[in-house]
Amino acid sequence: VYLYIDATAGGVLVQVLLGGFAGIAVVGRLIWSRLPGVNRRDDASAEVDDDADLAA
């Protein structure tokens, strides 16, 4: 399968949102983690933590 079309961040997230409560929760968590004061980790530590999340 070739994915030569750029799905774009907005395009993927809208579809996740339309998926119902689970999707809303996923996008909600993403938005929450980006709010000022909620997540002030620098990029390097964020990447390590996020990867750990994915592994879990």
Added chain:
Amino acid sequence: MMTQTSLPSELRRPSAAPGPTDGGREHAAGPVRDPGSFRDPAGGVFHRDGRIFRVLGEQGATDYRALAKSPLHTELVASDALIPTRELAPQEASALGFGDDAVLVLEHERIPFVSYSYEWPFELLRVAALQFLASMRLALNHGFQLKDATPFNTQFRGTEPVVIDVSSFERLIPGRPWAAYSQFTRTFLNPLLLQALTGEPYQPWLRAGLEGIAPEALSARLPWRRKLRRDVFTHVVAQAWMAKRFSGDVNALRRASEHEVPLKTLHRLIDQLERSVDALSRPATRTAWSHYEDDCHYANSATQVKRKFVSRFLGERRPSIVWDVGCNAGEYSALAAQNGAYVVAIDGDDQAVGRVVSRPDAPSNRVLPLVMDLLNPSPDQGWAQSERRGLQDRGPADMALALALVHHLSISGGVPLDRIVSWLAAHARSAVIEFVPLDDPMAQRLLATRLDTPAGYDEPTFRRALEASFEIDAREVLPDSGRVLYAVSR
């Protein structure tokens, strides 16, 4: 609506001679790759002797064979949603010059005239969008999806859309988001929303940006009350906001992409998009020339003579392809189509072209209405300026109708008569051209705010220009009018 007539056989079947869609590009002995076909790694489009081929590699061939075996293919072809296609035997492909790297070679029915979404009036883009969504829904029902969603994969036979890219269909990967959703919104939905909600024609936007209208750009253009519409909020505002918020956040995107998007969500998305597109309509506005046919006070006798003159020349020349340049609402496009021609009806007035689409006397598969300013026709553009072809490269037509056009190009556009005539000669093998004298009420309308009289605008000068580029076959003065019709050929 008039009963549909089938396309002339020479337009449906591959012909021995290069056709009007070939633009004279193919001179080599072997197949020539279409310069606009290079993005999809699954395969590409080639031309040879006026025939259209699609060459597929390993993955593309696998996807196509899965599609061809599926009832989806039968249903798409039966509903005229997919271009008729046949598979070539390896020996036949080899004899045509396709190498061993071509795992599978297909031949497509030829489209009489290739057009682009930045030339389509609102009604055509809307019907193409609806047909695309119907095809996507059908594909989902059969375990497939469309991997890209660009109007460049749709062409028109008259006003009837057909998907020409059979390699767009691929097996659905369960749980994955639809990668082409954003492309659909940029290239189909957003242009339609722009025009429906603001009245601003989308064609200049699509011509300037072949990737369509970004949600951010449209969102900035819409008033607040429009942004509260459910479809605008979801597909434009929310998409733009999230794109801005998360585009650079690789980890966030990875997490979101791994979230399963169930099939029923994809169905819901297609349903929502379809409802949105279906509800959109062109805002009713009246432009200076959109109701020319109603406003133009031709004497009945003049109209009859004009129709008879055009009919006679159409009957004598039997053109396959006619370009009605400056078609207005398409009265003479319909006449040419009734005489058996496939007509490309071109006008710069978007509202007037919109009226061509719904003409009851125009066979729906014979008249293709396009919006184009003839003072600035579509150029060669896209990658290497060869991806999308200019108007000049899609001709010449067998015949041009240039009725009540020359005075616009000359008086309003400032183009000298000899240049107008040589332009017509470069785009058509024959023509019916109307000369409108300066004392005509319509010419006076163009001159209303001018203090001078255009230099070099008179019939003797026009005739000399005609004689330099064409043979004059006939001339007729319209009764009760100073207008003159010329039938010319080269």
